[in-house]
Amino acid sequence: MKAFEFFDDLTSDALFKAYGKTYEELFENAARALFSLICDTSKVPDRYSVAIKLEGENIEGLLYDWLSQLLAESEINALFFSNFRVTINEGNKLDAVAYGSRASPRMGKVQVKAITKYKFSIEKTDDGFSATVSCDI
Amino acid sequence: MLPKAVRPGMRVNAVILANKQALEMIEDEAIEQLTNVAMLPGVVEPVLAMPDAHWGYGLPMGAVGAFDPNDNGIISSGMTGFDINCGINLISSNLSAAAVRAKLRELVNNSFKAIPCGVGSKGKLRLNKDELNGVLKYGMKWAVQQGYGVQEDIERTEENGAMEEADPNKVSDLALRRGMDQLGTLGSGNHFLEFQEVTEIFDEEAAKKWGIEKGKVCIMVHCGSRGLGHQIATDYLKIHEKAAEKYGIKLPDKQLACAPINSAEGQDYFKAMKCAVNYSFANRLIITHWMRGVFEHVFDQKWRELGLNTVYGLAHNICKQEKHIINGKEREVYVHRKGATRSFPDLPVLIAGSMGTSSWLLKGTYEAMGLTFGSTAHGAGRAMSREAAIKKFWGNNIKSEMEKAGRIVRAANIKVLAEEAPQAYKDVDAIIETVHEAGVSLKVAKLVPLGVIKG
Numbered sequence: 001m002k003a004f005e006f007f008d009d010l011t012s013d014a015l016f017k018a019y020g021k022t023y024e025e026l027f028e029n030a031a032r033a034l035f036s037l038i039c040d041t042s043k044v045p046d047r048y049s050v051a052i053k054l055e056g057e058n059i060e061g062l063l064y065d066w067l068s069q070l071l072a073e074s075e076i077n078a079l080f081f082s083n084f085r086v087t088i089n090e091g092n093k094l095d096a097v098a099y100g101s102r103a104s105p106r107m108g109k110v111q112v113k114a115i116t117k118y119k120f121s122i123e124k125t126d127d128g129f130s131a132t133v134s135c136d137i
Numbered sequence: 138m139l140p141k142a143v144r145p146g147m148r149v150n151a152v153i154l155a156n157k158q159a160l161e162m163i164e165d166e167a168i169e170q171l172t173n174v175a176m177l178p179g180v181v182e183p184v185l186a187m188p189d190a191h192w193g194y195g196l197p198m199g200a201v202g203a204f205d206p207n208d209n210g211i212i213s214s215g216m217t218g219f220d221i222n223c224g225i226n227l228i229s230s231n232l233s234a235a236a237v238r239a240k241l242r243e244l245v246n247n248s249f250k251a252i253p254c255g256v257g258s259k260g261k262l263r264l265n266k267d268e269l270n271g272v273l274k275y276g277m278k279w280a281v282q283q284g285y286g287v288q289e290d291i292e293r294t295e296e297n298g299a300m301e302e303a304d305p306n307k308v309s310d311l312a313l314r315r316g317m318d319q320l321g322t323l324g325s326g327n328h329f330l331e332f333q334e335v336t337e338i339f340d341e342e343a344a345k346k347w348g349i350e351k352g353k354v355c356i357m358v359h360c361g362s363r364g365l366g367h368q369i370a371t372d373y374l375k376i377h378e379k380a381a382e383k384y385g386i387k388l389p390d391k392q393l394a395c396a397p398i399n400s401a402e403g404q405d406y407f408k409a410m411k412c413a414v415n416y417s418f419a420n421r422l423i424i425t426h427w428m429r430g431v432f433e434h435v436f437d438q439k440w441r442e443l444g445l446n447t448v449y450g451l452a453h454n455i456c457k458q459e460k461h462i463i464n465g466k467e468r469e470v471y472v473h474r475k476g477a478t479r480s481f482p483d484l485p486v487l488i489a490g491s492m493g494t495s496s497w498l499l500k501g502t503y504e505a506m507g508l509t510f511g512s513t514a515h516g517a518g519r520a521m522s523r524e525a526a527i528k529k530f531w532g533n534n535i536k537s538e539m540e541k542a543g544r545i546v547r548a549a550n551i552k553v554l555a556e557e558a559p560q561a562y563k564d565v566d567a568i569i570e571t572v573h574e575a576g577v578s579l580k581v582a583k584l585v586p587l588g589v590i591k592g
Contacts, residue, residue, distance in 0.1 A: 008524040038256055068371050069311075075364045076314045080257060105549040108257035110523075110556065111325040111592070113367045114219040116194045117374070117392050136194065136219045137326050137523065 001127060004033035014112075014135045015119065021128035023059060027066055027086040030131050031098065034067055034115075035081050037135060038074070039107045044082035046099035054094045060122050062092050063131055067115045070098060078103045110137055138183070139172060146389070147175040149182035154509065156571050159188035162520060162563050167197040173389040174202045179210025179398070181463060181470050185509050187477050188571040189518035189563060193218070195392035198476035201512045203461070205470050206398040211386065213395035214373035214406050216473040217456045221370060221410055222417035223328075223361035224452035225487040226294075226425055227498065227584075229348040230355065231444035232436070234334040237354045237587060238543070240435050244332060245545045245588040247431045252330060252424055254323035254592035255549020262320045262423070269316055273305045276415030277422050285419075285426040286447075294450035295479060298418040303411035308365075309372045312409075316365030316416060321423040325549065325592030327516075327557060328360040329489075330424070333496060333584035340581040343500050347448050347485055349582050356428055356445070357496055357584065358421050359489050360592075361454065366413035373406045398471055407456065407471075414455060421450055448498065449485035453478045453515035461510055472510045480505040480513040480578040488569065488578075489516045491562035492546070492554070492591060493539050496584045497569050504576035513578040517565040526561040527552065535559075539589070548591035557591060 004018040016033040020026030035041050050073050056062025066086075074081060081100035088094055118134040141147035151171045153160060167190050174196055175184045181203040190199030195215035204210030230237075237244065253260050264272065271279040277291050277298025291298045305313070323330060333355045338344045349355070362369075373394075380396035380403070381388050388394065396402035425447065429440035436443060456473045463470070480486050480501035490496045494517065505511050521529070532551035535558050539546050548554050572578045 006524060008522050014523065072311050072315055072364070072368060075319070076311075078257075078259060078318070103257035103259075105255035105257045108255050108325070109550055109552060111256040113326075114371050116219075118194055 003029040013137045016133055018131045018133065019128065023088050023129060024086045026129045026131055027063060027088070028084040030063060030067060030133055031070055031081065031084045034070065034112065034135065037109060038112055039080040039109055041082040043107045044080045044101050046083050047101040048079055049097050049099045050077055050079065052094070052096045052098060056092045059091060060120065062094055063122060064115055064120060066094055066096070067133065071112055071114070073098065074103065080107055112137055139168070141175065144172045147172055149175050149180050149184060151175050152183040153186040154571070154575055154577065155188040156574070158567055159571050163190050164192050167192045170195065170197045170390065171200060173393060174216070176389050177211055177393065177395065178386060179204045179208040181205050185512065187514040188568045189476065189514040189516055191518045193475060195390055196473065196475045199514060199518055201472065201474055201477045201510055203470040203472045203510050204398060205468060210398050210471060211395040212398045212403045212407055212456060212471050213393055213473060214370055214377050215392045215394045216475055217370070217410060218454045218475045219367050219370040220361040220454050221366035221413035222452040223454045224417060224421065224450065225489055226358040226421040226450040227448040227487050228356040228425055228428070229444060229446050229448050230353060232354045233352055234354055234587065237332055241545050241588050244431065244435050245547050245590060247435060248330060248428060249547045249590050251427045251431050252323050252590065253321065254325065254590060256325045258322060258549065260318045260320060260322045264317050264320060269313060270305045272320060272416055272419050273308065273412035274303050274415065275299050276418040280419040280422045286422040290422055290425065290447045293447040294418060295452055298422065298450070299415045300411040302408060303415050304408035305412055307405045307409040308369060308412050312365050312368035312372060315368050319363040319365065320416070320420055321427065322363060323360050323424065323592045324363055325553060328592050329492060330590040331357045331586045332588040333357055333586050335582050336585045337583040340500060340579065343581045348444065348446055349448065349498060354587065355448070355584055357489065358424050360421060362413040362417035363420065365416050369409050369413045373409060376402055377406065410456060414452065418450065449487060451479060451487055461506065474512055476515045477512045478515045479511055480509070481511045482506065486513055486578045488514055488565065490565040491517045491559045492557045492589055493544060493559040493586060494565055497580065498582040498584065499578040500581050501578055502576055505578060509577050513572045514568050517562040517568065519561060520563045521561040523556045526558050527555050530555040530558040544586055544589065546589040546591065553591050
């Protein structure tokens, strides 16, 4: 199963689909896709970590909040993230850790301003779930 | 014009301000988005697309929508966009293009060091909560009090560099934390800092009044409210989604999330949005201040002697409470300009080109007051996706092509140069001809880049 892939759908921005056998894997892969836009994740070792706890209205809302929170935490802590561990309880409670290292323009690609609601969705697939996410750049 | 009869539910007509060439470049989806906006409560005729319009989130980029608070009108975080007060400052100089070319590499390199840019860059300022509150409430006035810029900079900026009644209490803790270390940073993507040569003058009187002379060099700063503004937009999109449901507003597209202007959710957003507007005005002034320092160092003269005066500073992503004459009567309306620039009579208008193409100084008009709620275009607008541009162009090739043309470019990441290749954008000159012919802003001067700093 692919972790994620990008589609040439938006003139000004970026749209990806992430995949996972479970919601946890889906959330981790969506975060990997997001940070593959922002930085060269192959050059970002796990030196620092940030714990994130969130409660969403439903699973889609939780994914939106998770990715938006990662953008905020990346800027506030001046970190690029490359690895993620996610646990989801009761369908809408997230307990996660994002791992990464100090942000630097040398590893940076482009700033993602926000996660948008354009085509934003989670769908059930034959072997798990897929999420469609578009990012304002 | 798209008459309201073209789609059930449209309350007003929509107007696309474009000649044949510009119209062909506007996607069908962007036109559909325009008709979505025409369905919202309290919308005032017409909803407008500028010639640089392209598909956006909810409202197209390059569009204007006005709403009447006395007719159940709405205010929309979605329609203002994520980069609140993304905008431009233009600074004149008395330096000739030849004098700047002689020191161009040093200027570009020193500017690149002086202005934090690119994703992952560190801001030079660390604000505490009181200082950040000062920025959010007082914008450029706070910056000048701290020694960044001067009173004339304030007087030559839209809203005098600060919207009144900004309330930091309406801004989330997460947004405040994002704002603490990013003041005085350029960001990335299409944001830039350029040294531009004035190559043509079209209105001698206006150019003279604003200190613009053919053959001289200007500095253009294009950036926004950074993570603080992005977070405020994200926070209020959620609040406005719920508000729309609460107040029974049928959204044709959930990205048009909104609240009645006369509601707590509407006014809270307006007060929070003003904080981001003020942050962005202060941000561009601080960058201007540091640029003056770079020029002082390179030319060994004081910035006043070099004539580094603000020509004007303005926003092109904003919602404003303005008075307009509608059907012969003055009405107060909330005008959303998303990728659109204010064009008020005889005031400067700044329109940015893409990297390597010209930018423009224009003059606002009375015609714009009658036709477009005092608005005009904001830039070139993308014609090709970032993904397609990266596949088609190499950053290093773009850089060497620009250097062959006598332009020096530095970017935090070379890949950004491929994404931002001039060929990936619409022809800004064609857009300028359209707004000039339509009379919604008139050409004053053409500005061609010599040096470019990209985030």
